[in-house]
Amino acid sequence: MSAPVKSPFALAIRVPYGHTDQMGFVYYAHYFLYFEMARTELLRAYGVPYASLEARDILLPVLEARCTYHRPARYDDRLAVEAGVGEIGPVRFRLTYTVRRDTDLLAEGYTDHACVSRRGRPQPLDPCLREVLERIRVGGNS
Amino acid sequence: MSAPVKSPFALAIRVPYGHTDQMGFVYYAHYFLYFEMARTELLRAYGVPYASLEARDILLPVLEARCTYHRPARYDDRLAVEAGVGEIGPVRFRLTYTVRRDTDLLAEGYTDHACVSRRGRPQPLDPCLREVLERIRVGGNS
Amino acid sequence: MSAPVKSPFALAIRVPYGHTDQMGFVYYAHYFLYFEMARTELLRAYGVPYASLEARDILLPVLEARCTYHRPARYDDRLAVEAGVGEIGPVRFRLTYTVRRDTDLLAEGYTDHACVSRRGRPQPLDPCLREVLERIRVGGNS
């Protein structure tokens, strides 16, 4: 019933009742949760689980986030959320997302991240993370 | 427009759109957020802000939580959430809550808490906290 | 890595970052979202998707909800949430839940429901729904 999803890091999400609002649609803020769930799976699929980064004192706070909403998602929809890699700068990088129901594009967006330590000190982009991001990007995912 | 609230720790909450679900009511899990917001104000009103407890390595995780739903709350309702103190045992204590819209009782519930350190070690009920809880309780709030 | 889950309606949930709080644990209110997700799958597994009930103007609002927290869940934990059927009365019924990580019981709880129409009129328990609930219950789930 749901569209085939080829990339290893696409995430299937069943919309819970609690994510709908009285319009009958998924409340707009929850897409950012879906983005986070997808980037967790993206990083895991490429061998750098986010938890392993935090264990090395590398946090990836969000610097900027955007979502464009094309069509509403509804209760019990089975969504496919794909994450990819956008621009990679010296200290920040962009992850990109699409949310689909079957072949319909419901929403798309991005989050920009930087590396900081647990104490909040900005850090250069971790070399291991950069290597993985570039590998994902060359793979053409987004 | 909203009912007079006498107790110092009653909290006024305006229901956001994002807390409604497609039934048009506040989704049931959010009441537990409202309970938390009210207990934060209760403790602050009695001079022991929860943040000051955490600063002393006293966390108050929830051991049990219950809510009974009498009537639905809706978008933009102005709710009055009152918190009080229930039973105080040697290692755990109960906080009680009511959620009202004007004079209508919409929901009521409780949360049971214990004291633990940040590393998760159970601790006896902090004497200062116990003293405050007993003071609140005698004040007849709940 | 996660425990084998035999019942058709057990739900695997990967804890998102956004569900943790500064204690490093899943915030207590989110378990009620997990309960809802599990009951959706329970009803679907037994042939009465909740969406089909709403299409017949049968809503199942929560009358009471409780959760007991035994051990904390953490970011990226893979939880198994099982739902079952408790007492079935003339107008209300109870669904029960357990949340496990591997073989550890993290939390358990219940939700009580009644049938109402979209306009909020109480209704007797829908016969078809009752039949299914009794079938699940006899099946010995949870």
Next chain:
Amino acid sequence: MSAPVKSPFALAIRVPYGHTDQMGFVYYAHYFLYFEMARTELLRAYGVPYASLEARDILLPVLEARCTYHRPARYDDRLAVEAGVGEIGPVRFRLTYTVRRDTDLLAEGYTDHACVSRRGRPQPLDPCLREVLERIRVGGNS
């Protein structure tokens, strides 16, 4: 303790524990809830409560949302969230937001909206709403 807020539609928000994540900061998606709460107050302050729009079958779904995060917000912070009006087009308009703690700018962003009926039909921007938005905008708020 919190910064003086002059505009009639600034909203004071006390950060609940449940909005923090294990980084110890407010989870990034919740800012969009704060934006919504602020736009509700903005519209109310100017005489067009959002609920009154929905009563006239005018919904204002979000077409696009963005937030830029400058500094983290923490548990129990008292935030001032201001909403203003940005560009007003023939069928869509932008609301803008800032989130401050005292004088520190923590985050800023916008949401773009269109008018649709409950059945999802796009509508021209409601004349009454347009008049109010222009009035707010001229007032120099944002």
